[in-house]
Amino acid sequence: MYGEAVERLIREFKRLPGIGQRTAERLTFHIVQGSEREGLALADAIRAVKEKARPCAECFTVSERSPCEICSDPRRDPRVLCVVERPTDVLAMEKSGGYKGRYHVLLGAVNLLEGVEPHDLTIDALAERVRQDDRIEEVILATNPTFDGDATALHLRAALEPLGVRMTRLARGLPAGGSLEFASKAILAEALEGRRDYQERRRPS
Amino acid sequence: MPILKTEAIVLRVIDYSETSLVAWSLTREHGRLHVIAKGARRPRSPFEGALEPLVRGELVFYRKKKASDALEIAKEFDPIDRHSGLRSDLARVHRGLYLAELALELSEREDPAPEAFDALARGLHDLASGPTSALDAALVAAELGLLAAAGLSPLLEGCARCTAGAANVSGVVFSAAAGGLLCDRHAQGDPAARPVSAGTLKSLAALQQGTAVALRDGVQRDLRALLDAFVRHHLGKSLRLSRYLGAQRPVRHRPRRSPRGAHA
Numbered sequence: 242m243y244g245e246a247v248e249r250l251i252r253e254f255k256r257l258p259g260i261g262q263r264t265a266e267r268l269t270f271h272i273v274q275g276s277e278r279e280g281l282a283l284a285d286a287i288r289a290v291k292e293k294a295r296p297c298a299e300c301f302t303v304s305e306r307s308p309c310e311i312c313s314d315p316r317r318d319p320r321v322l323c324v325v326e327r328p329t330d331v332l333a334m335e336k337s338g339g340y341k342g343r344y345h346v347l348l349g350a351v352n353l354l355e356g357v358e359p360h361d362l363t364i365d366a367l368a369e370r371v372r373q374d375d376r377i378e379e380v381i382l383a384t385n386p387t388f389d390g391d392a393t394a395l396h397l398r399a400a401l402e403p404l405g406v407r408m409t410r411l412a413r414g415l416p417a418g419g420s421l422e423f424a425s426k427a428i429l430a431e432a433l434e435g436r437r438d439y440q441e442r443r444r445p446s
Numbered sequence: 447m448p449i450l451k452t453e454a455i456v457l458r459v460i461d462y463s464e465t466s467l468v469a470w471s472l473t474r475e476h477g478r479l480h481v482i483a484k485g486a487r488r489p490r491s492p493f494e495g496a497l498e499p500l501v502r503g504e505l506v507f508y509r510k511k512k513a514s515d516a517l518e519i520a521k522e523f524d525p526i527d528r529h530s531g532l533r534s535d536l537a538r539v540h541r542g543l544y545l546a547e548l549a550l551e552l553s554e555r556e557d558p559a560p561e562a563f564d565a566l567a568r569g570l571h572d573l574a575s576g577p578t579s580a581l582d583a584a585l586v587a588a589e590l591g592l593l594a595a596a597g598l599s600p601l602l603e604g605c606a607r608c609t610a611g612a613a614n615v616s617g618v619v620f621s622a623a624a625g626g627l628l629c630d631r632h633a634q635g636d637p638a639a640r641p642v643s644a645g646t647l648k649s650l651a652a653l654q655q656g657t658a659v660a661l662r663d664g665v666q667r668d669l670r671a672l673l674d675a676f677v678r679h680h681l682g683k684s685l686r687l688s689r690y691l692g693a694q695r696p697v698r699h700r701p702r703r704s705p706r707g708a709h710a
Binding site: 356386391392416426428430 | 463494535686
């Protein structure tokens with residue numbers, strides 16, 4: 242109806258996650274009606290990403306360099322390795338500003354009912370990395386606090402336990418700034434389960 | 447659209463969009479129920495982050511008037527039992543997921559399933575809170591319950607092919623194709639017939655009747671092979687999780703390059 246080029250762009254947009262026919266049409270007509278410069282800049286950006294962005298050979302996050310900026314930064318603490326499910330989780334952790342170690346990206350989570358098995362992820366590469374790099378003292382299992390994330394953490398534990406490295410799991414429970422009154426049953430139950438000692442730490446005089 | 451409330455055990459969940467999920471669950475009144483939970487992936491949603499596999503809870507949903515293949519719209523899900531203990535080790539996770547997969551295969555939409563629901567609920571409870579040594583017995587008991595609810599109980603008294611009573615069955619040959627034990631005459635003509643030890647048969651019969659038994663390693667392996675063949679025959683395929691029900695594969699241990707802390 243609109244011509245082959247327009248129909249093709251609608252089809253391509255529809256292949257993206259979360260985009261249906263109407264959104265694909267809206268995006269397409271935004272580009273059709275916008276300036277040539279804007280449209281071609283988008284096409285160039287997509288081409289550049291596909292040509293340059295690669296998984297880092299060490300941590301598997303997306304980067305234009307391998308090793309990536311974080312893996313090759315000498316200021317990052319080599320003793321701590323944070324294991325996350327996706328490259329976007331690295332971004333989230335970096336935004337927190339509270340973590341100075343390195344990362345390992347699994348590229349997904351184990352979901353056996355959907356056919357995603359442990360060997361589909363980078364768990365073997367992680368075990369090999371920990372085995373080879375004797376500077377790593379702690380591995381933080383920062384998979385999502387979901388059923389799949391917990392199952393993935395169990396697979397990680399099985400793979401890393403024989404290597405004798407210290408493993409920790411991100412705390413879960415009440416959000417900072419929240420209140421008990423509005424917390425869900427699940428969050429409260431997890432906060433109770435993960436409660437910590439609160440004695441005053443006495444410093445040596 | 448009427449609003450209904452039912453107890454449900456979540457069997458499978460997939461992401462539908464940035465914020466929504468589609469969940470398959472088993473209910474007593476409605477059999478297998480397929481719902482879309484809009485906004486369930488947001489941190490503050492009425493689903494409390496509980497719409498996850500193997501969680502038992504109270505589901506409130508809008509009933510569509512027609513179109514049995516359409517998704518019902520979930521409004522709330524209030525967890526009754528999250529079976530947190532299931533997430534403590536892989537053996538429990540895999541056995542719980544196996545039961546969920548079996549329930550998905552055996553249940554039908556809009557076909558009330560009170561017996562299957564109760565068998566699954568009891569099995570998940572036992573897997574979450576029972577001792578490690580009793581996990582396989584809990585799994586087999588729940589599996590037999592789900593099969594029985596679907597009309598697929600293995601026949602353990604008399605021959606499954608003829609009217610020969612228990613007296614004429616030696617009790618040592620089982621056929622998945624026939625659905626149970628075979629008399630000596632029919633055992634000879636059945637390529638699917640396999641010998642079963644007296645101990646395995648005794649444990650199977652006890653678990654089928656709801657009696658708790660401790661399974662020795664050899665019996666557990668035999669039972670697993672027998673039930674895998676039985677399920678494979680009736681479903682026409684192997685369940686994905688069946689490969690994960692054996693002993694956890696030991697992780698090959700290669701030492702690290704040097705003792706920890708040896709670096710400068």
